[in-house]
Amino acid sequence: MASKVLVLLGTKKGAFILESNTGRRSWSLRGPFCETWPLNHVIADPATGTIWGAGGDAWFGPAVWKSTDLGATWTHSSEGLAYREGEEPIKSAWSLAPANGALYAGVEPAGLFRSDDAGQTWRHVAGLRNHPTRPEWQPGGAGLILHSIVPDANDPKRIWVAISSAGVFHSPDGGITWEPRNRGTRADYLPEEQRYPEFGQCVHCLVQAQGLPDRLYQQNHCGMYRSDDGGRSWQSIEAGLPSSFGFPAAAHPREPATLYLLPLNGDIAGRYVPDAKAAVWRTRDGGDSWEDLREGLPQQNVFFGVLRQAMATDRLEPAGVYFGTNSGALYASADEGDSWRCIAQHLPLITSVETLVVED
Amino acid sequence: MADPQRSSTVPVLVVLPRLLVNLFPGSVREVAVSASTVREAIDALDARWPGMRDRLCDSRPAIRRHINVFVDGERAALDTPLAPGTEVIIMTAISGG
Numbered sequence: 001m002a003s004k005v006l007v008l009l010g011t012k013k014g015a016f017i018l019e020s021n022t023g024r025r026s027w028s029l030r031g032p033f034c035e036t037w038p039l040n041h042v043i044a045d046p047a048t049g050t051i052w053g054a055g056g057d058a059w060f061g062p063a064v065w066k067s068t069d070l071g072a073t074w075t076h077s078s079e080g081l082a083y084r085e086g087e088e089p090i091k092s093a094w095s096l097a098p099a100n101g102a103l104y105a106g107v108e109p110a111g112l113f114r115s116d117d118a119g120q121t122w123r124h125v126a127g128l129r130n131h132p133t134r135p136e137w138q139p140g141g142a143g144l145i146l147h148s149i150v151p152d153a154n155d156p157k158r159i160w161v162a163i164s165s166a167g168v169f170h171s172p173d174g175g176i177t178w179e180p181r182n183r184g185t186r187a188d189y190l191p192e193e194q195r196y197p198e199f200g201q202c203v204h205c206l207v208q209a210q211g212l213p214d215r216l217y218q219q220n221h222c223g224m225y226r227s228d229d230g231g232r233s234w235q236s237i238e239a240g241l242p243s244s245f246g247f248p249a250a251a252h253p254r255e256p257a258t259l260y261l262l263p264l265n266g267d268i269a270g271r272y273v274p275d276a277k278a279a280v281w282r283t284r285d286g287g288d289s290w291e292d293l294r295e296g297l298p299q300q301n302v303f304f305g306v307l308r309q310a311m312a313t314d315r316l317e318p319a320g321v322y323f324g325t326n327s328g329a330l331y332a333s334a335d336e337g338d339s340w341r342c343i344a345q346h347l348p349l350i351t352s353v354e355t356l357v358v359e360d
Numbered sequence: 361m362a363d364p365q366r367s368s369t370v371p372v373l374v375v376l377p378r379l380l381v382n383l384f385p386g387s388v389r390e391v392a393v394s395a396s397t398v399r400e401a402i403d404a405l406d407a408r409w410p411g412m413r414d415r416l417c418d419s420r421p422a423i424r425r426h427i428n429v430f431v432d433g434e435r436a437a438l439d440t441p442l443a444p445g446t447e448v449i450i451m452t453a454i455s456g457g
Contacts (some may be wrong), residue, residue: 035382058455059379059426060415076383077411082419089418 003360005314006070007322007343008051009330010039010352015053017071018344022357024320024334027343033074034065038092040147041309044356045098051356052119054105056092064093064105066119070358080122081105081113091143095309099151099159106146110137110163112175125175128161133180133199140164140202140221147308148206154213160231165202168218168231181231186222205249205308209256217259217287219249219308224261226287237287242274248311252336253319257286260313260321260337262306272303280311280323282337296340297331304329309352316357324350368396370444374405377452380416384409398429399438401448416450426455 007018007027014032039055053065053074063078082090088109095106103115105122112125128134137144141164148162157174160181167182180199187194187201202221209215214230217237223244225234238244243263252258261281265274273279278297281290304325314320321333328347333340374391381387386409393404406413416427422438423429429436430449442448 035379059424059452060383061418061424063414078414079411082414085419085421087419089420 004358005316005320006044006356006358007312007314007330007332008042008044008352008354008356009324009347009350010042010053010055010309011324011328011348011350012038013348015039015042015051015065015071016344016347017051018330022316024316024332027332029344030071032348033067033071034076037063037065039065039351040092040094041096041352041354043096043098043352043354045103046315046356047098048118049356049358050118052096052103054093054096056090056108062090062093062107064096064115064119064122077120078122079120080124081107083111083124092145094145095147095149097149097151100156104149104151104159106149106161106163108143108145109139110144110146110166112146112149112161114175127171127176128169128178131169131178133166136200137163137166138200148203150206150208150216152208152213158213158230160206160208160216162203162206162218164204165200165221167199167201168203168206168216169199170231181227182234183232184227184234184236185218185220185225188222204247207249207251207259209251209259210254212256215256215286217249217251219246219261221245221267224249224263224287235287237283240290241281242279242292245271246306247308248306248323250311250313250321250323253313253315255284258282258284258336259287260311261290262311262323264305270303271305273305276300276302278302278304278331280321280333280337280340293333293337293340295338296333303327307349307351309354310350312353312355314355314357320355322353322355324353326350369394369400370396370442370446372401372442372444372446372448374401374448374450376405376450379452380412380450383415384412387412395442397438397442398423398431398436398440398448401442402438426453427451428453 009016014036016031042053056062063076113122150160152158246263250260279292304327311323330344395401
């Protein structure tokens with residue numbers, strides 16, 4: 001029997017942790033942690049309960065913070081989290097993913113690192129940056145960032161990453177070789193005849209469906225997509241949504257056809273919720289149809305956005321869904337998105353939301 | 361690494377910013393080390409508190425953009441030489457938002 005649920009927040013001013021029991025009605029808040037460093041992604045390993053926070057401080061550079069006591073105490077390390085002398089130094093750590101005992105970190109400028117000692121030391125997964133397309137990778141608005149890491153739970157050698165704005169890349173061999181996997185995704189910012197390139201798409205968020213390892217979803221700068229072949233080809237699933245633009249995507253913890261998105265009004269329209277009314281959009285059929293979920297969400301004068309790593313589900317039944325805004329509010333649903341409550345506000349800009357269910 | 365056997369190293373006093381001390385439990389604001397350059401002084405700090413070099417220097421390698429190191433009142437670089445008794449002041453520059 002699960003005893004408590006933690007919602008882990010990365011913010012512009014450190015990590016915060018909200019905690020509740022499995023009923024998820026009342027929440028307590030702790031933080032800020034990590035000396036108020038800007039953190040891009042705070043995650044937990046469900047197997048061990050270890051929490052990590054990836055970030056980069058304007059004074060002290062990139063590091064990954066770690067807590068083995070659910071946030072009570074923290075250490076930090078960046079040993080090995082560096083490119084070779086002479087290369088552009090790493091500005092910030094952007095994304096984290098545990099995988100079969102290892103821990104991956106994505107960084108800016110885009111690259112992938114791996115730790116086999118729970119985040120104490122790191123080694124560069126150099127195959128990705130050795131890819132021949134790398135000199136042509138262009139940064140997106142947040143920089144040239146590796147923001148999504150999707151290790152295959154069933155096959156430790158398979159891994160996908162997403163880079164803004166180089167696109168999705170896949171490695172079948174643990175990171176030695178990589179290939180772009182962007183066929184079918186648009187790049188509206190290129191001349192018309194070049195809008196479906198091999199790489200260079202501005203992918204915003206990449207997630208894997210639970211239970212269907214070859215099913216991936218992505219929120220792109222230019223559309224929402226599903227792949228059923230590990231990213232070799234992508235189909236648009238944006239019909240029925242209020243815009244083709246947004247940042248986060250969150251997969252259901254058990255149902256591979258259920259996905260949550262939070263579309264924004266457009267890349268040149270202010271990047272807040274459409275019509276200034278907040279809504280999460282849910283599909284239960286792999287993106288063929290969508291429903292807007294608004295109960296409990298503000299429907300007047302709402303000008304917040306939600307960043308790419310700031311929406312998550314928990315693994316309870318019914319599943320909890322959470323999103324954090326760039327205005328520092330956290331909204332939660334304990335019924336798969338049907339109804340919502342604001343469970344924290346007045347926080348710093350929220351960059352990431354993840355969950356951890358702790359068993360007795 | 362700083363080599364205390366090298367004849368060119370000299371005793372200097374390094375003054376650390378409070379924000380940095382907060383990151384390294386057990387560290388102190390004023391540290392006596394033996395070094396002939398700023399680089400060696402930072403190496404000595406890193407030997408005492410592993411990881412401190414990474415907080416002060418990037419991988420080019422260079423002193424981080426928003427870290428200032430002053431030697432005799434002048435902004436210094438990694439290769440700046442140190443005279444005996446020099447006070448090396450490490451400060452966080454204006455930054456943030």
